[in-house]
Each structure stands twice: as C-alpha cells, then as structure tokens.
Amino acid sequence: MSTARLVQHSIRTMARYKLRTGFMMLGSLVGVTALTLVVSVGQAFEGKMTTMFSRIFGDSAIVISDGGGRMMGGPHGPGIRLKIDDIEALAKELPGIQGWDPEQQLSGVDLKHGAATDSAAGIQGDSERFAQVWGRGLTEGEYFDTTAVRGSARVALIGETVAKELYPNQDPIGADLEIGSVPFRVIGVLEPWGTNPHGMDQDNFVVVPITTLMRRLTNVDTISTAKLIMSDPTQASQLSGGIRQILRQRHALDTGQPDDFTILTPIDAQKEIGSIKKVLFLYLPLVAGIFLVVGGFVAASLMLVSVNERVGEIGLRRAVGAQPGDIRLQFLIETAATTLAGGLAGVALGYLGARLGANKMHLQNILVWNAAFLGIAASTLTGLLAGLVPALRAARLNPADALR
Amino acid sequence: MIELRSIGKTYVRPTGETVRALVDVSFRIDRGEFIAIVGTSGSGKSTMMNILGLLDQPSVGSYLLDGRDVAGLRVNDQARVRNKKVGFVFQTFHLLPRTSALENVELPLLYSDRTSIKGLGRQALEAVKLADRIHHRPSELSGGQQQRVAIARALVNEPDLLLADEPTGNLDSRSAMEIMAIFQALHRAGRTVVLVTHDREIAAHCNRIARIEAGRIVSDELVAQPKDALKYTPQEAR
Numbered sequence: 001m002s003t004a005r006l007v008q009h010s011i012r013t014m015a016r017y018k019l020r021t022g023f024m025m026l027g028s029l030v031g032v033t034a035l036t037l038v039v040s041v042g043q044a045f046e047g048k049m050t051t052m053f054s055r056i057f058g059d060s061a062i063v064i065s066d067g068g069g070r071m072m073g074g075p076h077g078p079g080i081r082l083k084i085d086d087i088e089a090l091a092k093e094l095p096g097i098q099g100w101d102p103e104q105q106l107s108g109v110d111l112k113h114g115a116a117t118d119s120a121a122g123i124q125g126d127s128e129r130f131a132q133v134w135g136r137g138l139t140e141g142e143y144f145d146t147t148a149v150r151g152s153a154r155v156a157l158i159g160e161t162v163a164k165e166l167y168p169n170q171d172p173i174g175a176d177l178e179i180g181s182v183p184f185r186v187i188g189v190l191e192p193w194g195t196n197p198h199g200m201d202q203d204n205f206v207v208v209p210i211t212t213l214m215r216r217l218t219n220v221d222t223i224s225t226a227k228l229i230m231s232d233p234t235q236a237s238q239l240s241g242g243i244r245q246i247l248r249q250r251h252a253l254d255t256g257q258p259d260d261f262t263i264l265t266p267i268d269a270q271k272e273i274g275s276i277k278k279v280l281f282l283y284l285p286l287v288a289g290i291f292l293v294v295g296g297f298v299a300a301s302l303m304l305v306s307v308n309e310r311v312g313e314i315g316l317r318r319a320v321g322a323q324p325g326d327i328r329l330q331f332l333i334e335t336a337a338t339t340l341a342g343g344l345a346g347v348a349l350g351y352l353g354a355r356l357g358a359n360k361m362h363l364q365n366i367l368v369w370n371a372a373f374l375g376i377a378a379s380t381l382t383g384l385l386a387g388l389v390p391a392l393r394a395a396r397l398n399p400a401d402a403l404r
Numbered sequence: 405m406i407e408l409r410s411i412g413k414t415y416v417r418p419t420g421e422t423v424r425a426l427v428d429v430s431f432r433i434d435r436g437e438f439i440a441i442v443g444t445s446g447s448g449k450s451t452m453m454n455i456l457g458l459l460d461q462p463s464v465g466s467y468l469l470d471g472r473d474v475a476g477l478r479v480n481d482q483a484r485v486r487n488k489k490v491g492f493v494f495q496t497f498h499l500l501p502r503t504s505a506l507e508n509v510e511l512p513l514l515y516s517d518r519t520s521i522k523g524l525g526r527q528a529l530e531a532v533k534l535a536d537r538i539h540h541r542p543s544e545l546s547g548g549q550q551q552r553v554a555i556a557r558a559l560v561n562e563p564d565l566l567l568a569d570e571p572t573g574n575l576d577s578r579s580a581m582e583i584m585a586i587f588q589a590l591h592r593a594g595r596t597v598v599l600v601t602h603d604r605e606i607a608a609h610c611n612r613i614a615r616i617e618a619g620r621i622v623s624d625e626l627v628a629q630p631k632d633a634l635k636y637t638p639q640e641a642r
Contacts, residue, residue: 005514016502316498319459320557321487321515323480400460403494 006326010333017306024302024335025342027295028382032343032375034288036350037357039371042280044363049276052196053269058135060098060233062240063264064247065225081251082261084210087226089250094242098231101126101133102223104213111206112178113166121162121204123179125213133227141173141188149209152216157188159203179206182216195362236265292382295339300386303335307394314394315402328395335387336380343379347372405564405596406433406456411465411475413451413619425451426462427619433598435564438591438630440607441600443616450569452616453600457490457567458482470564487515491558495570497550499542505529505553506538512561528556532586548579555586566590566597572606577636584609584633609633 014021056063066082084102091097106123126134128146144155156177163172167186177184193202214220230239240263247261264272307314314327322330350371357363413426425448433439443449454460455467458474467475474485491512499508510525529538532552542550551571558566568587572580587597588609599610607613608631615623 002514009514012507013500013503312496312498313500316492316494316500317511317515318483319457319486319492319498320512321483321561323483323515325480326515398460400454403459403498 003329006330007333007337010330011337013330014334014338020302020306021338024299024338025345027298028292028339028342028379029295029346029349031288031291031295031382032346032379033350033353034291034346035285035378036347036371036375037353038280038284038288039374040351040354041357041361041363042284043370044358045361046273046277046280048196048363049273053273055135055193056227057264057266057269058229059266060230061133061266062228062230062236062243063225064228064243065262065264066222067260067262082223082226082247083221084223086247086250087223087228090228090243090246093246094239096231096235096239097228099129099133099229101129101227102210103225103227104210104220104223106213106217109180109217110178111162111166113176116166116168118162118165118204120201121159121206122200123206123208123213123217125208125210125217127210130207133229136193137191138188139191140171141186143188144209149211152211153209154182154184154212154216155187155208156184157190157207158186159190159201159205160192161201161204162206163189177206179208180217184208201362233266236267240265289378292378295342296382296386299335299339299383300389303331303387303390304393307331307390310394311397311402314397315399315404318397318399319403324395327397328391331391331394332384332387335390336383339379339383339386340376343375343382346379347375350375405435405470407431407468408455409466409468411455411462411467413448413455413460414463425619426455429465429619429621431614431621431624433596435596436591436594437612438587438597438610439599439612439614440610441598441614441616442602442604442607444602447616448619449600449602449616451619453567453569453598456565456598457492458486483515487512487561489564491561491563491566493551493554493558493566493568493571495573497542497547497554497574499550499553499557501542504539504541505534505545505556508542508553509556509560511557516561518561524560525556528560529553531559532556546579547575548582551575551579551583552586555583559590564596566595568597568599570601570603571599572601572603580606581633581636588630588633 064082064087087100087102091100104125106125109123111118111121128144128149130136131138131143138157139160141157143157144153147153148155156179158166158172158177166172166177167175172186172189175186177186190203190205190207195201208217210223228243230236243263244259248259251260253260317327317330318324354371408429408431411426411429411431412424415423415425417423429452441449441452451460455462458477462475465475466473469485469489474482477485500511506525506529509528510521513521513524526535526538529535532555534549534552534556537545537549537553542553545553566587571587572583575583584606587599591597591611597610599606601607608627610627611630612624612626614621
C-alpha cells in the first residue's frame with residue numbers, strides 16, 4: 001500500500017462530497033481566520049503600544065493626568081482641577097523630581113497659512129522643558145525658551161504633516177501660521193513619530209507655549225497632563241504615594257472622596273500593557289480556539305455520519321485488500337485534509353483582514369508568519385482529533401458485516 | 405487449490421441465540437473450476453462465501469488456499485491474501501458513487517504493493533468491453549454495465565480466485581446472461597470461479613453444482629452439459 005496514493009485518493013474522495021466538505025471546513029475556516037487576524041494585528045499593535053509607552057515613560061517618568069479612575073485617553077470626569085501650581089508644588093516639596101512639564105491640549109481649531117488649511121491637527125501647550133522631558137527632537141529650527149513661555153509668545157513647533165500640508169514648497173521656519181485666528185510664527189519642526197496605537201497621526205501636531213495656549217487660544221487655567229522625570233526610577237511607588245498625598249491635600253479631598261487625578265508610573269504602564277496583551281494574546285485567541293473546537297466537533301459528527309453512510313464502501317475496501325490501518329488512515333486524512341484546507345483559506349482570509357485592519361489603524365509590519373503557522377497547525381490538529389473517533393470506528397467494522 | 409477441512413462456523417446472535425451456520429464442511433475446489441454453491445437464504449451459503457473470501461473466520465477447521473492454511477492468519481495478512489488472490493463480485497455491485505468506472509476498477513491497486521499500476525485499470529475495463537465507459541460514473545451506467553465494472557475491478561489485480569455472490573440478483577435476465585457469459589469466458593480462459601446463488605437457472609451455467617442446506621453440503625455434482633449463456637441472447641452478450 002502506498003501512502004502517497006492513499007492521500008491522493010482520500011482528498012479526491014472529499015472533493016466529491018462538496019457540501020459536506022464545505023460544512024466541515026467552516027469551523028476551521030472561521031477559527032483560523034479569527035486567529036490569524038487577532039495574532040497578526042495583535043503583534044503589530046503590541047509593538048506600537050510598547051514604542052508609545054516607552055516614549056511616554058522612558059524608564060523614569062511619572063504621568064499625572066486630571067480626573068480620577070480613568071484609563072489613558074478615556075473621557076474626562078467632572079472637576080478638572082489639575083493646575084500648573086500643583087505640579088510646581090510637587091517639584092518643590094518632593095525630592096527626586098528631576099524635571100517636569102505641564103501640558104494642555106486643544107483640538108478642532110484650524111491651522112492656516114495663506115490659502116492652505118489643516119483642520120485635523122492637534123494643538124498642544126507645553127513648557128520650555130518640553131524637549132528635556134518628552135525627548136522629542138527637532139529636524140530643524142529651535143525650541144521656545146523660558147522667556148517665550150513667560151511672555152506667552154506666539155511661536156509654534158510644527159509636526160512633519162503640518163509642515164507638508166501648509167508649507168509644501170517653502171521652509172516653514174520663520175513663516176506665519178494662523179491657529180484659529182491668532183497669528184503665530186513657526187520656529188521649529190518636530191521629528192516624525194508616526195501614528196500612535198489609536199491611529200492618530202502624531203506628526204499632525206503643533207506645540208506652543210502652554211501659557212500662550214491657556215491665555216490666547218482658550219481661557220483655561222487647568223492642565224490635562226503633567227510628566228515628571230524621576231532621578232531614581234526605583235523610587236517610583238514612594239514618589240507616587242507622595243504625589244497623591246500632596247495633590248489630595250491641595251485639592252482638599254476628604255478621606256471618603258476618590259482621587260480627582262490619575263498617577264501613572266512605569267509599573268502601572270507595564271500593568272496596562274500586560275492587561276492589553278492578555279486580551280490580545282489570551283482572550284481573543286481563546287475565542288478563536290473555541291471556534292476551532294466547535295468546528296472540530298462539527299467535523300467529527302459529520303465524519304461519523306459519513307462513516308455510517310459508507311459502511312458498504314468500507315466493507316468493499318476491506319474486501320479488495322484494505323487493512324484496518326488503511327481505513328483508519330483514510331478517514332484521518334479525509335478529516336485533517338478538510339480542516340487543513342479550511343485553515344489555509346482562513347490564513348489567507350485572516351491575512352487580508354489584518355491588512356485591511358492595519359491600514360485603518362496605521363500599523364506597519366504585520367507579522368503574519370507566526371499566525372499562519374499557528375493557524376495551520378491548529379486546523380490540522382483539529383482535523384486529526386475530529387477524525388480520530390470516526391476513523392477508529394470505521395477501522396473496527398467487520399468486513400463481512402459491512403458488506404451485508 | 406482450495407481445500408476446506410471440517411469447517412464449522414457458529415454465531416451468537418445479539419439475542420443470545422446460537423446459530424450454526426456451517427457444520428463440518430469438507431470441500432475441495434480445483435484450479436480452473438467454475439462451481440456454483442446453491443442454497444436458500446439462511447442455508448449458510450453466504451457464510452461459506454465469506455470464509456472462502458477470507459472475510460470471515462471459521463470457528464473450527466482449516467482452510468488451505470494454495471496449500472497454505474489461511475484460516476488462522478492475522479487480519480492484516482488476510483487483507484494481503486484477499487488483495488492478491490481473491491476478486492469479489494457482489495449482488496449490489498458495491499461501486500463507489502460519484503467515482504468514475506476507471507477509479508472504481510483501480511481501487512484494489514490502491515491497496516496492493518505493486519510499484520506500477522499504470523494501464524491496468526484500463527486493460528481490465530477493456531476486458532469487459534467497457535473501454536468506452538471509462539470516465540462514466542456508476543449513476544450513468546446500466547445495471548449490467550455496473551456489474552461489468554465490478555468484474556473488471558475483481559480482475560484488475562489478477563487474482564487466482566473469483567468469488568461472485570448472487571452477481572445476477574439485481575439484474576434483468578438479459579443483463580444476467582451477459583454477466584454469466586463473461587464468467588463462462590473467464591472459466592474458459594482458465595480462471596477459478598465460485599458463484600454463490602439461490603437460482604438454479606443461473607447455477608445451470610456452471611460446470612459443478614454444490615448444494616448447501618442448513619450448513620451442510622448435501623450434494624456436489626459435475627454438470628455434464630452446462631447451459632451456454634451466449635445462446636440466450638447472443639446479440640447482447642457479444
């Protein structure tokens with residue numbers, strides 16, 4: 001008996017029963033599509049996430065944001081009370097704070113230069129310590145200084161996207177920029193950072209002195225975020241405790257009241273990455289796995305029905321010389337080849353889906369090989385397990401009874 | 405070629421009842437014979453056929469095939485013997501549906517240890533005059549044609565022994581004679597053919613008739629003048 005011949009023969013047999021084969025494929029198709037999609041997008045997403053977190057935190061930053069008990073980027077709660085004074089007080093009272101930068105944001109304001117408009121840009125106010133604290137370099141020009149911040153100067157650092165959209169044919173340094181209807185002067189171009197995991201273009205940004213943003217562009221006296229650089233990262237949790245105490249005191253919160261600010265240390269950030277990873281690489285694949293298991297049971301029961309239908313065929317095969325092992329192998333191959341085919345289609349479909357999703361989320365470098373390998377292995381395994389019981393049953397049939 | 409020595413076969417039905425399907429059967433078939441085993445249903449003729457074809461094992465006794473005792477062989481060895489030495493023809497044809505005549509005929513080759521199987525299936529189909537139906541599926545063939553495909557399948561591996569179980573049972577009399585003519589031709593070409601039937605008319609085309617009743621051979625005689633299947637409907641059987 002030649003195994004290669006039997007493999008060919010089994011696959012041809014499955015091809016003859018298209019409807020049944022199609023239903024058997026469905027489970028592994030859906031499961032592997034989901035698996036490929038989730039794993040490949042997840043990997044790219046995780047990479048992006050890690051880069052973003054390391055940009056924000058490095059290994060020695062604490063981020064304080066207004067509003068209590070919310071995730072980064074979540075909606076603001078009531079009572080936004082974080083002010084520059086608060087952060088200044090922290091820096092004075094607590095040891096081990098090397099530098100700090102308050103930040104406030106503004107969006108929905110058009111940028112204009114001559115006839116060109118950029119309405120999707122975000123506007124961000126920072127202190128003169130922006131470069132030191134955030135570590136974002138300039139490709140040309142210079143940062144604004146203490147004098148500019150103190151005097152609420154109308155100067156701006158622009159991102160690459162803004163530079164391209166508003167100053168396509170000229171050097172933006174020294175050029176005019178209208179934010180809303182307030183005239184500014186461009187003094188620097190920020191190094192490109194690409195998109196963040198939410199798909200936001202981090203180069204479609206303008207940075208102005210925070211005082212200018214607070215007084216000339218809006219009228220607020222609060223900040224949305226502050227980033228603190230610690231001189232000793234191992235002291236993060238003590239420092240975070242000190243910050244909390246001082247801020248609660250300054251905000252006059254009673255013991256029962258929740259915090260109206262959020263403190264994120266690198267450890268918290270790691271935890272957050274960890275929980276996102278858990279969703280990406282545990283829960284979502286688990287759902288895909290459930291599809292595969294359900295698909296496996298469907299394949300197994302269809303195969304059992306098929307064995308019952310094909311008793312005569314099994315008897316005949318035995319009569320013309322098939323050994324029980326040949327029968328067993330045939331049914332295993334039939335099931336595994338079918339789910340594998342579903343799996344291969346799933347890998348293709350999942351890859352297409354991942355490409356689409358990645359485009360939407362501005363992810364690059366989708367790593368599909370792990371996912372593809374996983375999908376193919378999982379669907380084959382599903383088929384082998386699903387085929388086991390039917391194959392054993394088929395091989396156990398007594399040829400004389402089967403032919404009756 | 406075939407020698408059964410004191411073969412007995414006892415079944416236990418699921419109801420607990422014991423059935424003695426064959427009782428002390430001793431029997432010889434020589435190479436080149438064309439023999440009919442005749443009996444009513446329940447007489448033990450199917451059991452006899454299953455034991456001759458190594459599809460079932462006798463409870464007692466020994467079965468010598470070409471001088472070798474095959475009754476006690478292990479399952480896999482029996483499968484090998486069936487593949488090499490026995491060709492089966494069944495009442496219900498047992499062709500794989502949705503599968504071409506050629507692929508059906510080639511089925512025994514799938515399980516053989518031959519290295520080259522090219523052309524054998526086609527030759528076998530030509531031998532039963534179905535060269536023009538090679539790619540037809542069973543549903544596209546008449547009953548007689550389907551049985552001819554089954555005979556080609558039984559012959560493809562060049563077995564010593566052809567076992568036919570009521571091969572004409574599902575056919576009209578014209579197709580039945582067509583099939584009997586093929587068996588007679590195979591017999592003339594020197595093949596050993598064992599035909600199990602309840603039909604005396606069919607049995608009359610064989611050269612020897614053994615009658616089985618209640619699990620025992622009750623008569624066994626040569627036929628002086630076997631009927632010629634070609635004479636029944638000469639234009640069809642050619």
